[in-house]
Amino acid sequence: MLKELSKSNKYYKTIVIILLILVLGVLPNFTGSAVIRLLILTYTTLIMTISWNIVSGYTRFLSLGHSMFLGIGAYTSAILYTKYNISPWIGMIISLIPSALLAFVIGVLTFRLHGAFFALTTIAILQILMLIALHFKDITGGALGIIYLPKNDPMNFFFLDIAYYYYIIYIMLLISLYISYKIDQGFFGKSLKAIGDDEIAASTIGINTMKIKILAFIISSLIATPVGTFYAQYIGYIIPQSVFDLNLSIRIAVIGMIGGAGTFLGPILGAIIFVPADQLLTTYLSSYYGLNLVIYGLLLMISAIFLPTGVVGFIGGFTKWLKKY
Amino acid sequence: MENILAQAIINGVAVGSIYAIITVGLNIIFGIMKIVNFAHGEFLMIAMYIIFWMYYYLGIDPLLASPISLVISLLLGYITYKIVINRIITKEDYVQIATTMGLSLLLIGLAQLLWSPVYRGITTPYATFGIEIIKGVYMSLPHLAALLYTLGVSVFLYYFLKFTKIGLILRATAQDVIGAELCGANTKKIYLLAWILGIGITGASAGILAGIYYTHPYIGQTLVLYAFIVAVIGGLGDYIGGLIGAFILGMALSISTIYISSDLSLALAFLVFILVLLIRPSGLMGVKVVKRA
Amino acid sequence: MAKEILTAKNIIKKFGGLIALKGVSIGIRQGEIVGIMGPNGSGKTTLINVISGVYMPDEGRVIFEGKDITYIPSHLRARMGILRTYQTPRPFRKLSVIENVAIAVRNNPRYNRENVYKVSRDILTFVGLEKYIDAPVSSLNTFMLKKLDLARALALSPKLLMIDEMVAGLTEAEALEVSKLIKELHRQGITLMIVEHVIPFLAETCERIIVLNEGKIIAEGKPDEVISNPAVISSYIG
Numbered sequence: 001m002l003k004e005l006s007k008s009n010k011y012y013k014t015i016v017i018i019l020l021i022l023v024l025g026v027l028p029n030f031t032g033s034a035v036i037r038l039l040i041l042t043y044t045t046l047i048m049t050i051s052w053n054i055v056s057g058y059t060r061f062l063s064l065g066h067s068m069f070l071g072i073g074a075y076t077s078a079i080l081y082t083k084y085n086i087s088p089w090i091g092m093i094i095s096l097i098p099s100a101l102l103a104f105v106i107g108v109l110t111f112r113l114h115g116a117f118f119a120l121t122t123i124a125i126l127q128i129l130m131l132i133a134l135h136f137k138d139i140t141g142g143a144l145g146i147i148y149l150p151k152n153d154p155m156n157f158f159f160l161d162i163a164y165y166y167y168i169i170y171i172m173l174l175i176s177l178y179i180s181y182k183i184d185q186g187f188f189g190k191s192l193k194a195i196g197d198d199e200i201a202a203s204t205i206g207i208n209t210m211k212i213k214i215l216a217f218i219i220s221s222l223i224a225t226p227v228g229t230f231y232a233q234y235i236g237y238i239i240p241q242s243v244f245d246l247n248l249s250i251r252i253a254v255i256g257m258i259g260g261a262g263t264f265l266g267p268i269l270g271a272i273i274f275v276p277a278d279q280l281l282t283t284y285l286s287s288y289y290g291l292n293l294v295i296y297g298l299l300l301m302i303s304a305i306f307l308p309t310g311v312v313g314f315i316g317g318f319t320k321w322l323k324k325y
Numbered sequence: 326m327e328n329i330l331a332q333a334i335i336n337g338v339a340v341g342s343i344y345a346i347i348t349v350g351l352n353i354i355f356g357i358m359k360i361v362n363f364a365h366g367e368f369l370m371i372a373m374y375i376i377f378w379m380y381y382y383l384g385i386d387p388l389l390a391s392p393i394s395l396v397i398s399l400l401l402g403y404i405t406y407k408i409v410i411n412r413i414i415t416k417e418d419y420v421q422i423a424t425t426m427g428l429s430l431l432l433i434g435l436a437q438l439l440w441s442p443v444y445r446g447i448t449t450p451y452a453t454f455g456i457e458i459i460k461g462v463y464m465s466l467p468h469l470a471a472l473l474y475t476l477g478v479s480v481f482l483y484y485f486l487k488f489t490k491i492g493l494i495l496r497a498t499a500q501d502v503i504g505a506e507l508c509g510a511n512t513k514k515i516y517l518l519a520w521i522l523g524i525g526i527t528g529a530s531a532g533i534l535a536g537i538y539y540t541h542p543y544i545g546q547t548l549v550l551y552a553f554i555v556a557v558i559g560g561l562g563d564y565i566g567g568l569i570g571a572f573i574l575g576m577a578l579s580i581s582t583i584y585i586s587s588d589l590s591l592a593l594a595f596l597v598f599i600l601v602l603l604i605r606p607s608g609l610m611g612v613k614v615v616k617r618a
Numbered sequence: 619m620a621k622e623i624l625t626a627k628n629i630i631k632k633f634g635g636l637i638a639l640k641g642v643s644i645g646i647r648q649g650e651i652v653g654i655m656g657p658n659g660s661g662k663t664t665l666i667n668v669i670s671g672v673y674m675p676d677e678g679r680v681i682f683e684g685k686d687i688t689y690i691p692s693h694l695r696a697r698m699g700i701l702r703t704y705q706t707p708r709p710f711r712k713l714s715v716i717e718n719v720a721i722a723v724r725n726n727p728r729y730n731r732e733n734v735y736k737v738s739r740d741i742l743t744f745v746g747l748e749k750y751i752d753a754p755v756s757s758l759n760t761f762m763l764k765k766l767d768l769a770r771a772l773a774l775s776p777k778l779l780m781i782d783e784m785v786a787g788l789t790e791a792e793a794l795e796v797s798k799l800i801k802e803l804h805r806q807g808i809t810l811m812i813v814e815h816v817i818p819f820l821a822e823t824c825e826r827i828i829v830l831n832e833g834k835i836i837a838e839g840k841p842d843e844v845i846s847n848p849a850v851i852s853s854y855i856g
Contacts, residue, residue, distance in 0.1 A: 060419035064426075109602045114561075115418030116361035120553050121602065124595040127550075131592040190721050193712040196419075201708040204670055205770050206696040206725030250426070257423050262712065290437025290542070297431030304423035305412050500634050 025170060028163035036166050038279060040234065043173045044227050046271035048252045049259070050180045051224035055217045056253065057261035058192035061115050065122030066252050068129055069221045071243035072099045073228020078146045078238060079139060081156065088157035092229035096222055103221035107214035123246065130244035145239030148232070157233045165234045172230065176223050177268075183219070184264040192216055196262060251278075254296050258303045260312030269311050328461040333579045339468035341575025342475035343534065347552035348559070348567035349478060350527035356499045356562035357519035358414065363425040364405075365552070366545025367432035368524045372398050372531035373540045374436065377445050380535070387447055388470060391532035398528020402521040410520060411513070429546075436542040444539040452536060467536045474533055478526055479568055495519060499562065554598040560607055620648040623809050624669065624700075624778055629678035631664055638664040639675070640833035646778070646811060651804050653824035653841070654813040657854055660830040662813045663705055666780045669811075670702045671695040682778070697725060699777030703784060707763035709755045709770075716742065716751045718766055722773035738773065745769045745799065761792050768799070779803065780811040785819045797823060821845060829853070 028036055048066060056063045076098060077091030086094075106125060110118040133140045140146070152160045159165060183189040194202040195209050203209050232238050259270020281292045307313050347369065354362050372394040379385045379393065405428065413424045455463035464472075486492035498515050538544055551574070556562075559570030574594060581593055624646040631639040639661045646652050654662050667673045669680055671692030680688045687695060710718050719738040723729055729737050742751055745765040750758060758766065764784050771779060781800070785793050793816070800823055804810060814820045820827055821841040829837040829844055831853040837844050844850055 060417060062419060062422050109599065113602075113606050114361075115422060116561075117557070117602065117606065119361075119363075119422055120557070121599065123550065124554070124598050128592050128595045128599075131589065131595075135586070135589055135592075187721060187724050190713055190717055191724075194710040194718075194721055197710045197712050198708050200672055200692075201704065201710070203692040204672065204696055204702060205722040206693050206774055207721065208691075208693045250430075253426075254430070261419075288438060289442065290434040293430045293434025294438060295434075297427045297429070297434055300427030300430065301409060301424050302427075304420050304427060305409075305416075308420065 021174065025167075028166050033162055036162055038276060040162075040166055040169055041279070042271055042275040043169045044231065045252065045255065045275050046267060047169075047173055047176045047227050048224055048248075049256045049267035049271050050176045051220045051227075052252050052256045053261060053263075053267045054180065054183060054192075054223070055213070055220040057256055057263070057266065058189065058196050059213050059216060060196040060261075061111065061118045061213065062253060063122045063217075063220075063249075064119045064253055065124075065126030065246070065249050066220075066224060067243065067245045067249040068102065068122065068126045069099045069224035070228040070231060070245075070248070071126075071129055071133070071240075072102070073225035073230075074232040074238045074243045075133060075140060075146075075228075077229040078148075078232045082146060083139070087155060088229055088233055089155075092157075092226050095225050095229060099221040099225040100218050103217040104214060107210075107217045111210055111213045111217075122249070126244055126246060126249060130240045133240035133244060140240070143239065145237060145242075146232070148236040150236060157229070165230075169227075169230055169234075172226060179219070179223065180267075181264055188212070188215075193262060251296075254300050258296075258299050258310050260310030261308070263309060263312045266310050266312045269315075273311070329583060330580070331462045333583055334576060335462055335464050336468075337576030337579030338572060339464060339471060339575070340579060341572035342468075342472040343530075343537070343548070344551050344555045344575055345475045345568050345571035346471065346478070346530040346534075347527050347548055348555045348571050349475075349482070349564045350523040350525075351549075351552055351556050352523075352559075352562055352564040352567045353519055353526070354523035355556070356564065357495055358516050359562075360410070360414070360421050361418075361425070361561075362523070363422060364429035364432060365524075365527060366547075366549030367429050367436075368398055368401055368545070369527050369531060369534070369548065370436060370540070370542065370545035371401065371432060372528040373535045373538075373544065374440060374445075376531045376535040377447060377540045380447050381445075386449060387532040387535045388449075389532070391529055394531040395525055395529035398531070399521050399525045401528070402524035403517070405524075406517050406520045411516070414516060433542045433546070440542070442542055444541045446539050447535050449536050467533060470533045471530070471537070474530055475568070482564060491518070551594065554594055557598055557606075558601050620650070622646065623648040623683060624811075625679075625681040626665070626669060627679045627681070629665070629668055629675045629680070631661075631668055631673060631675050638833055639668070641678070642830070642833070642835055643678075644828055644835070646809060648809055649804075649807055650826065651800070651810045651812065651824045653820040653827040654811060654830060655815070655817065655820055655827060656830035659832075660853075661833040662830055663782055664833075665830070666702050666782055666811075666813060669778075669780065670700055693725075696774055697727070699775065700780075701771035701774055701776040701778070702780040703764070703767040703771055703782055705782045707760065707767045709758075709763055709766050711755045713755070715747060715753050715755060715758070715766060718755065719769050719773050722770045726774045728775055741769045741772050744772070746795065761788055772803075776808055778809045778811065780813065782813045783815055784812075785814055785816045793819060817845065 027039070048070065051069070052063055052066045055061065073092065073095045076095030077088040080086040080091040080094060081088050102125070106118070106121055110121045134143055136142070148158070150160060151158050154164075183192070191202070191207050191212050194207060195212060199209050228243060231243065255270040255274045256267055259268070259273070260266025278292055285291055303310050309316070347365065351362060351365050354360055354365070375397050376387045376390050376394050379390050380387055409424060409428060413421050451466050453465065455465040456469065457463055486496055494515060495518070498512060538548070555570040555574050556567050558574060559566030559568070574597065577597065578594055622645045626642060626644050629639050629642045630637070642661070642665060654665065656662055664673065668675050671687070671690060671694075674689055678688070679686055682695070682698065682700060687698070713721070716735065716738050719741055720734050723734045723737050723741075739748075739751060742748055745768055747762060747765055747769065750762065755763070755766070768781070768784070785796055788796065797819065800810060800812070812820065812824060824841060826839065827841050827844045828835055829847075829850050836853060837847045837850050
């Protein structure tokens with residue numbers, strides 16, 4: 001009886017998900033630009049968090065400089081377009097190479113050491129990249145950055161109608177979710193979880209922990225980098241501080257940790273709750289500057305100590321408790 | 326030309342001592358508790374605010390107010406230990422990093438809420454005084470104070486750790502917790518002591534630092550990043566290594582600003598950090614940083 | 619006489635000022651059941667750690683099937699057939715019982731993708747955990763966790779299996795179960811190194827016992843010889 005119930009549950013779930021995907025897909029036809037902007041912001045944050053989760057959520061090596069990939073994606077495609085007239089679509093793909101290389105190098109340097117070294121290195125690299133972007137003015141525009149004038153040029157990733165940007169980031173989100181789901185459910189994800197649980201035990205049952213961690217970090221970078229290119233095209237203006245942003249990196253980590261690190265749903269729940277909440281707090285409680293940090297800090301401490309799997313774990317535990325009755 | 330180099334060295338020594346103050350606190354905490362305290366800078370920041378308000382409302386000179394910042398820091402250390410830190414001692418790296426990060430965010434947020442993000446400066450009457458070391462080369466009084474403080478703390482720690490009973494227990498715990506426990510050490514109390522000591526040493530310098538840097542919610546973050554780099558260079562957990570590393574970095578940064586622009590010299594600090602990771606992650610003093618079975 | 623499958627030559631392992639192994643040399647023949655005993659802190663687990671690759675020795679060599687593996691990482695040793703369990707079980711709590719075994723089986727070149735779960739089930743049945751195959755790890759008690767540790771080690775078709783204090787703390791019935799498992803593994807030709815505190819169990823199970831004390835071997839031989847050896851007795855009492 002239970003088996004049949006769960007089977008019909010499965011069909012029910014799939015139908016709901018398909019409906020949700022379709023509804024969100026056609027949303028721009030029915031809502032105003034403010035909602036679309038909020039959703040785009042949510043989607044970009046969510047993709048970054050999914051990317052963060054693939055490495056940090058599962059292996060427990062916290063990346064605190066994840067915005068570095070955003071910056072690489074933004075600057076690489078922007079420089080290739082403004083200097084060499086290469087379409088940002090192609091630039092988006094080319095920018096994957098430096099990101100993957102960077103992820104590889106950081107992994108090789110720090111994955112054998114205490115977790116704090118990885119965290120510190122990601123911060124250091126982020127700062128180095130920002131300083132490089134500031135310094136080499138001829139290439140990056142320095143502190144003034146790179147500006148795009150609004151125009152309609154789809155072949156070069158420019159649209160005047162915000163709806164197109166929505167569709168693009170939406171597709172990118174669906175792809176990221178798919179990759180994240182496959183990882184979570186497959187053997188690669190299970191190995192990652194094992195490494196996060198007990199790396200030594202994992203190595204003594206034949207798991208090459210360095211290789212797997214580095215691979216996870218590279219995949220993570222590949223998901224995050226295109227968001228950088230998107231950001232450059234969508235906002236139309238990039239400066240070092242906005243794309244190599246420590247605050248953004250920490251925010252992504254916080255969302256990932258509170259939402260539920262090392263789970264598929266964690267980043268989703270985290271981003272959906274946080275991005276709108278953060279916007280609300282900033283708009284309506286702007287006089288209480290710093291309140292959002294206080295709340296994040298408290299939530300982070302509480303979840304780190306009591307709920308290592310975040311909101312997802314909390315809901316999971318809650319439903320289990322409910323099932324008892 | 327000679328004088329410029331000599332001045333740069335003096336500046337480097339001064340800046341180095343500032344990094345050293347923060348690094349020593351970090352190293353004590355990591356060396357004994359094996360916890361990387363991402364909130365370390367925030368304790369300093371709060372102490373600096375206390376100093377500032379006492380200067381602003383009561384007119385107390387920051388250097389003279391140092392004992393108060395010491396007491397406040399010790400108290401704050403005690404409170405945070407009892408409420409937060411003692412819960413994460415046995416947990417994995419991830420939990421420790423996440424928790425101290427959360428604490429850092431909380432403290433920065435509180436500072437912004439209570440005191441707004443405005444930069445606060447203290448200009449003491451003696452801020453521009455300096456002593457002439459050799460012809461044309463000066464060290465300002467606040468910098469001198471920082472150097473003296475660092476030297477004083479180093480001497481104190483050296484004798485404390487080497488010759489007192491508590492110091493011995495601290496060192497034993499840093500080397501091998503289980504062994505120390507077997508010898509009867511009360512690890513809970515040791516950890517509390519290490520935490521308070523680390524926070525206190527850094528916090529007590531607030532009086533000196535408030536006269537050199539602007540006080541604002543993110544000053545802790547700015548300074549602590551260098552402290553982490555220094556700690557890695559010197560060997561995470563080893564306070565002597567941290568001291569050496571601090572002076573090396575301070576002078577390297579200072580001297581490099583003569584030849585290359587200052588924003589690149591910042592990148593240089595981070596590059597040195599990465600180089601150290603590449604060549605000798607255990608730092609100058611060769612501290613073990615790989616995970617144990 | 620069978621060839622030596624594992625030779626450890628003059629292993630020295632230090633931790634800061636503490637010397638855990640002070641020049642230990644052992645040779646284990648293919649198909650043997652060797653017991654390792656010694657008081658707490660004598661270096662038994664360190665020895666397992668050095669052989670399995672968790673630690674690299676400061677001095678000395680580890681040779682497996684004729685190859686020098688002293689500096690080969692632990693995951694490669696596992697795939698070569700050197701497996702071990704842990705004194706305190708170390709299961710992966712984020713995974714279910716069968717997943718714990720499956721990710722190990724996945725690293726076994728003998729089995730391909732489609733068979734992984736079937737093989738995992740078989741192994742779990744072999745150790746007696748068939749009722750807990752889809753259960754979460756949290757529902758297992760210590761004895762079952764120890765069996766899970768063993769199942770994970772078996773998943774890689776061990777040639778040398780090192781078992782770290784499995785029997786300590788078990789009931790008589792549970793110890794008997796372990797004894798049967800070990801005898802069956804022995805029958806299958808797996809070389810076994812059994813580190814144990816419970817001396818009667820060692821005496822009954824092993825062909826040969828090596829005694830460690832303070833990082834050195836103080837006795838070696840047949841069980842009854844070793845147990846009646848005065849040096850051995852005093853190391854436990856003195």
